[in-house]
Amino acid sequence: MGMREAAPGPQRRATRADVARRAGVSDAVVTYTLNGGAPVARATAERVLQAVADLGYQPNQAARALKSGSAHTLGLILPDGPDPVFENPFFTEFANAVEAAARRRGYALYMTPTPPDQTSVVTRLNDFATRQVDGVLVVPGEGSLDPDVLDRIGIPWLQLNTVHEQVGVDSIGADLLGGAVLATEHLIAHGHRQVAFVGEIDEREPRYRGWLATCERLGVERGPALPSEYNRQSGYAAGLEIAAMDRPPAAVFAASDLIALGVLRALHERGVSVPDDVALVSFDGSWEAEYSWPALTSVRQPIEEMAEASVAAILDRTAPDERRHRMFRGELVLRASCGVHRPA
Amino acid sequence: MGMREAAPGPQRRATRADVARRAGVSDAVVTYTLNGGAPVARATAERVLQAVADLGYQPNQAARALKSGSAHTLGLILPDGPDPVFENPFFTEFANAVEAAARRRGYALYMTPTPPDQTSVVTRLNDFATRQVDGVLVVPGEGSLDPDVLDRIGIPWLQLNTVHEQVGVDSIGADLLGGAVLATEHLIAHGHRQVAFVGEIDEREPRYRGWLATCERLGVERGPALPSEYNRQSGYAAGLEIAAMDRPPAAVFAASDLIALGVLRALHERGVSVPDDVALVSFDGSWEAEYSWPALTSVRQPIEEMAEASVAAILDRTAPDERRHRMFRGELVLRASCGVHRPA
DNA sequence: TTGAAAGCGCTAACAC
């Protein structure tokens, strides 16, 4: 008779063959019942399902992956630089949302910080390919990736958190320019006749462009533009500069929450009051913006929506050659840092 | 002749057979060369390695997983409750450190928030098992897990972030009691004759016990103990209570950074100054504690060390029956929230 | 509607 269920302890997992035997059918029928692919007689199907339940059978995903070329898994590559990505609540929220979206579709997620240079990313993509990963979401860092090289690996990929749209690259990103316009307009609506900018100062950076354009359009003096990387330290340095000015700008648009948090700290230290002396609006709308002091008014990126769309874009891709950029609008979340709001 | 390399585009990945053919050896020799397991003549090995390089061959991990029962992958289960785990920088840092430790060992990581109840965790462990995951790190939430049930799944697991040591459970955790002692002593060293506590009020909670014992040992009045869950909102509520007191405690020990952040916000709102009116020390030492205002003095958990140990514990496990709790000491990181430090 | 059998790519026991 062979071994019956051994005493408690890590027992061997049931395989498709065990199920088939117990249901008195062939292996194939088990597959048909479970995955479809061929019609199965009602009675047969019931016996199979019963056997599955009795045995607590669960298909071996490794075997499935080998045979079908799909591990039912997605990969997420986050930029691993001098600033730990996971210290950025925006990425953290994004990663979380992607995992949730993948799971809803029955996919698992490999998530890994990777240096954002071409070679490292290629290595990681290759590793994913050997694991039969179905698609990879890449959050780029500094430096750009050559789409052709990545394509040649043969694994579907999609670029997240895109700032500059690129031909031949399937990508997803927030409407940075539109968000910057929202933020700047709001500061101006508060009555400020001068708005400063802290962030990446580059004609091609949409947040910078949005701020610039809005100041010009509304005939408002553009306060100084202070350079800052997207982290707290750099924002702090900019904040110190602001505090040291003879005539500090009464309104500041910071290109990310992290920058704003740094600015905030510097102003606190120098006894400059936010929002009384300086009104501040930032970008991202991550949860950290909510528990800062004062809480930050910020342009909230539609993270869940973008995550959902990312997973869908890669999983539902039909024509591999139809590549495009998908842009998502954010909304301004009003809190305390921009000043008191009057009823409209 | 068959097909030669097709024009650029996702080409078929080379398999072990391709390498064998090109090197003029059998499949087995390729395996021997790559994995060891049998001696290979120097010259042969060189030819194989050359072929591997020429073809850019990388072993198919799905096939490996099927054959060997190991996907070279670890799983990390985070508690998914009403409070999103990824809003807690402590978990975020921990997850990041675990991923890095796993990667250093050549392992990938599945990371997933999961409701911490028994059924959900079992389901997830089973899913991991079908994917031939080599071991799972479980961060428990509310409610306890039955080790016997988890063991029966047959996949090695380890409990992280452990508060209460349990027999029969392999686990890792910080020295919470020792940390609470450090924090409380420090507040007392600042000259305060009364120290309050905000956190979980339970005789079995080590942070609570450490605070209690230290106050008694040093003959200091223990200020009120205010209940709080481990999140910002709850800390905020406690902070409001503190601010509303006739005679607020001059020193507070908060059981986590998140709690402290909430307390801080409440005190700000009520115009209570930290550290002048209230000195504050918290627990965890996550990065968010550094950019709060004022920056938090906090007991830093040795996250990297614990992550490293977690991965090692599960991968280097020899005797599956030798289970124990591994405890790690934290250290007090001095910042501003506890008050000015005089030279020792 | 069901079954037999080939094969995904790799490993390892066994033979030479």
Place this chain on the structure above:
DNA sequence: GTGTTAGCGCTTTCAA
């Protein structure tokens, strides 16, 4: 030292 071969558990023709 090297080759042959039998699977790991599953999917999928192809036949019956």
